[in-house]
Amino acid sequence: MRLTFAGIMHIPMVEPGDDLTGLILKGIADSGEVIEDDDVLVVAQKIVSKAEGRYLDLHTVTPSAEALELAERVDKDPRKVQAILDESNEIVRARPGVLIVEHRLGFVHANAGIDQSNIPPGEDDPDDMCLLLPVDPDSSAARLRDEILARTGRQVGVIINDSLGRSWRIGTLGLAIGVAGFTALEDYIGGSDIFGRELQVTQVAAADEIAAGASLVMGQTTEKTPAVLVRGYQPREPEEASQRGVRPLLRPKEMDLFR
Amino acid sequence: MRLTFAGIMHIPMVEPGDDLTGLILKGIADSGEVIEDDDVLVVAQKIVSKAEGRYLDLHTVTPSAEALELAERVDKDPRKVQAILDESNEIVRARPGVLIVEHRLGFVHANAGIDQSNIPPGEDDPDDMCLLLPVDPDSSAARLRDEILARTGRQVGVIINDSLGRSWRIGTLGLAIGVAGFTALEDYIGGSDIFGRELQVTQVAAADEIAAGASLVMGQTTEKTPAVLVRGYQPREPEEASQRGVRPLLRPKEMDLFR
Numbered sequence: 001m002r003l004t005f006a007g008i009m010h011i012p013m014v015e016p017g018d019d020l021t022g023l024i025l026k027g028i029a030d031s032g033e034v035i036e037d038d039d040v041l042v043v044a045q046k047i048v049s050k051a052e053g054r055y056l057d058l059h060t061v062t063p064s065a066e067a068l069e070l071a072e073r074v075d076k077d078p079r080k081v082q083a084i085l086d087e088s089n090e091i092v093r094a095r096p097g098v099l100i101v102e103h104r105l106g107f108v109h110a111n112a113g114i115d116q117s118n119i120p121p122g123e124d125d126p127d128d129m130c131l132l133l134p135v136d137p138d139s140s141a142a143r144l145r146d147e148i149l150a151r152t153g154r155q156v157g158v159i160i161n162d163s164l165g166r167s168w169r170i171g172t173l174g175l176a177i178g179v180a181g182f183t184a185l186e187d188y189i190g191g192s193d194i195f196g197r198e199l200q201v202t203q204v205a206a207a208d209e210i211a212a213g214a215s216l217v218m219g220q221t222t223e224k225t226p227a228v229l230v231r232g233y234q235p236r237e238p239e240e241a242s243q244r245g246v247r248p249l250l251r252p253k254e255m256d257l258f259r
Numbered sequence: 260m261r262l263t264f265a266g267i268m269h270i271p272m273v274e275p276g277d278d279l280t281g282l283i284l285k286g287i288a289d290s291g292e293v294i295e296d297d298d299v300l301v302v303a304q305k306i307v308s309k310a311e312g313r314y315l316d317l318h319t320v321t322p323s324a325e326a327l328e329l330a331e332r333v334d335k336d337p338r339k340v341q342a343i344l345d346e347s348n349e350i351v352r353a354r355p356g357v358l359i360v361e362h363r364l365g366f367v368h369a370n371a372g373i374d375q376s377n378i379p380p381g382e383d384d385p386d387d388m389c390l391l392l393p394v395d396p397d398s399s400a401a402r403l404r405d406e407i408l409a410r411t412g413r414q415v416g417v418i419i420n421d422s423l424g425r426s427w428r429i430g431t432l433g434l435a436i437g438v439a440g441f442t443a444l445e446d447y448i449g450g451s452d453i454f455g456r457e458l459q460v461t462q463v464a465a466a467d468e469i470a471a472g473a474s475l476v477m478g479q480t481t482e483k484t485p486a487v488l489v490r491g492y493q494p495r496e497p498e499e500a501s502q503r504g505v506r507p508l509l510r511p512k513e514m515d516l517f518r
Contacts, residue, residue: 093516171462171467
């Protein structure tokens with residue numbers, strides 16, 4: 001098995017309302033690549049959010065009493081803390097310099113994934129502009145997949161990735177936050193090992209593994225390489241609707257020993 | 260940037276004392292690949308442990324009182340619990356069916372990474388045989404790198420990977436447990452984004468990202484594809500000795516909010 005991760009460059013600065021599918025397909029062509037059936041397209045969260053206009057200028061945010069108190073505790077801008085709370089189900093950890101939440105989509109994510117790098121300046125203060133996660137990254141991924149099929153006739157898997165921190169280990173890792181046409185959690189239950197015994201380790205986070213590899217290609221300044229075309233993995237949509245999208249990767253809070 | 264992950268097959272069942280470098284180099288040739296300068300070789304923990312003879316037959320293990328009590332609590336074989344304790348610094352979480360520890364090497368790892376699939380049967384009971392992590396995976400990686408240089412003249416990075424569970428998310432992910440000739444934690448502090456502001460997200464777990472991508476190629480039955488040759492990433496040994504190996508990826512317990 002051979003996987004190729006081809007960085008897609010030549011995608012211009014994405015603006016709200018842009019035809020993201022068109023920009024990516026043009027980027028693929030301009031990068032000298034050709035999209036094929038069974039490719040997996042990994043797209044950086046940032047350009048999906050930008051196309052969806054998920055900007056928030058902090059000068060429009062008025063912090064609540066809760067946000068003011070929490071901002072004091074974590075030593076962050078109260079308006080940003082308010083924006084984080086608005087994007088979250090609950091606080092997971094709050095310490096000076098650290099605010100880790102359960103995002104409303106279920107991801108445990110520092111600052112609810114709100115990003116302030118590589119985006120245009122705010123109106124009052126350049127540093128005020130924020131970029132939120134897409135409203136529904138699974139739907140964003142499905143839309144990209146459907147539009148690629150409609151325009152090119154190619155059936156591909158689509159993963160939207162983002163850089164997330166983790167417990168226990170230092171450094172961010174690219175992980176999947178939106179999935180379409182791809183089995184995020186590969187289930188090996190019932191298989192047998194090469195000695196014929198039942199396998200013990202059973203579930204592999206395939207979408208996260210491919211998202212991580214793509215993240216390495218994207219590098220830090222994702223603006224330059226905000227998409228990666230992966231060839232050699234045969235993606236397939238799970239038959240059961242409950243297994244589609246990114247949700248199978250999210251451990252329900254009540255099953256999580258580390259909250 | 261284009262990364263290619265080529266699965267290395269045709270590596271025979273590895274036995275204790277085998278010349279692992281030789282087996283991998285032969286596997287590379289038999290897979291139709293040629294090793295080049297600046298390649299990164301990702302090797303599955305399992306074949307490193309096998310070559311190092313890291314087998315433990317549970318019929319040789321006598322559980323302590325602590326292991327007996329803990330085994331009751333986690334509903335596991337007391338002899339295996341003893342083996343896990345012997346490989347660990349401390350228990351992180353213990354629940355029925357779950358025993359997560361800090362491995363003596365610093366990894367937070369379920370069952371201390373002890374593996375019972377795809378290994379030969381135990382003497383008394385087929386299911387008694389266990390495979391432990393390598394004694395010092397960074398040294399194992401460095402040895403592979405040095406031997407590859409000596410035998411082929413090629414300067415490569417080497418990563419030993421293993422499948423680890425994680426908090427918050429379901430499914431295992433391939434991560435680095437041993438690193439040589441590769442900067443495990445890429446540091447972007449001081450860089451600037453495309454608008455000229457200082458970057459906020461600063462450290463990327465590059466070795467984990469490449470280990471994850473390789474894990475996807477290895478698939479579940481790693482015996483079939485226990486090594487992956489990655490081309491297109493320019494690995495480099497960190498200049499500072501303290502930044503070498505896998506240790507920069509491990510969050511010290513006192514800095515970890517999720518223990």
